[in-house]
Amino acid sequence: MPRYFEATTVFNFSWDQVAQGFWLKYPNPNSQHVLTEDTVKREVRAGKLFSKRLISKTNPTPKWAERFITTKKVNIVEESIVDPKNKVFITYTRNLGYLKVMSITEKVIYKESEEHPGKTIAIRSAWIDSQIRGFGRAICAFGYERFKKNCNKMVGGFNHVLSNMFPTQTTLAAHNVITTTSKLKDAAKNASELAKAKAAPIYASLHPNQS
Amino acid sequence: MNSIGEACKQLKDEYDACFNAWFSEHFLRGETNDSMCAPMFKLYQQCVKKAMKEQQIELQEVEKDMLGTDQERKVPPSKS
Numbered sequence: 001m002p003r004y005f006e007a008t009t010v011f012n013f014s015w016d017q018v019a020q021g022f023w024l025k026y027p028n029p030n031s032q033h034v035l036t037e038d039t040v041k042r043e044v045r046a047g048k049l050f051s052k053r054l055i056s057k058t059n060p061t062p063k064w065a066e067r068f069i070t071t072k073k074v075n076i077v078e079e080s081i082v083d084p085k086n087k088v089f090i091t092y093t094r095n096l097g098y099l100k101v102m103s104i105t106e107k108v109i110y111k112e113s114e115e116h117p118g119k120t121i122a123i124r125s126a127w128i129d130s131q132i133r134g135f136g137r138a139i140c141a142f143g144y145e146r147f148k149k150n151c152n153k154m155v156g157g158f159n160h161v162l163s164n165m166f167p168t169q170t171t172l173a174a175h176n177v178i179t180t181t182s183k184l185k186d187a188a189k190n191a192s193e194l195a196k197a198k199a200a201p202i203y204a205s206l207h208p209n210q211s
Numbered sequence: 212m213n214s215i216g217e218a219c220k221q222l223k224d225e226y227d228a229c230f231n232a233w234f235s236e237h238f239l240r241g242e243t244n245d246s247m248c249a250p251m252f253k254l255y256q257q258c259v260k261k262a263m264k265e266q267q268i269e270l271q272e273v274e275k276d277m278l279g280t281d282q283e284r285k286v287p288p289s290k291s
Contacts, residue, residue: 002284016239020231023231038215038223040270040273044243049238049245054215054268090278092283107278107283
């Protein structure tokens with residue numbers, strides 16, 4: 001029996017922003033395990049965008065599972081459909097190979113939040129399965145816990161990218177607010193110093209007798 | 212981000228930049244003509260497919276449709 005996991009996240013960004021950010025979510029501070037990302041198919045059908053991307057990731061394996069999983073890299077296929085009219089973005093992700101050992105399938109639906117206008121809701125479902133006789137249950141339990149833990153990291157990484165893309169948003173994670181503010185302060189300081197430097201010769205040329 | 216084929220990185224970056232601009236400025240605004248990045252996509256695809264072949268990644272397996280088909284996983288009925 002596959003293990004099933006579900007979680008709902010609210011992003012403090014509009015659906016359009018989340019949709020744009022989705023394609024740029026790697027790299028982010030939580031995505032060191034993502035090695036490559038390629039688009040392998042893309043087309044517009046009936047006003048919707050259909051894409052398939054191939055993503056490769058490192059695959060850290062606990063000692064006890066090394067007898068089943070010998071590869072250090074795992075390939076993932078991400079299918080997606082973007083419906084700009086109804087503002088629905090669906091992604092469906094599955095691993096390639098090692099399906100008997102552990103298969104992880106994830107579906108995420110991004111849509112406009114009805115409760116919080118201007119925000120986006122992500123409904124994440126995941127199925128974790130293993131066909132290894134005798135070990136299936138343990139592998140599923142391990143995969144389930146790891147997926148659950150990684151969920152927060154995925155959301156954190158995505159939020160980081162969105163905050164950088166759309167910094168004017170008021171509801172940012174605390175540390176992002178700090179970096180943005182200090183950047184703004186620096187920019188203001190630089191601008192005023194530049195203005196002073198430029199103003200000095202003008203002032204001098206206007207008041208030749210004083211210098 | 213890197214490409215699965217090291218040689219494809221530049222083609223990928225050029226295509227990605229075009230795609231992201233098209234997605235924001237055209238597609239999300241209801242304009243579905245996607246010819247804008249098509250030439251870049253074609254070049255990039257040739258490179259990536261070659262790299263996939265070299266790394267023995269089965270294109271057929273990658274291109275299989277799951278989302279929206281009856282092979283898509285279903286949400287189990289809730290226990291309550």
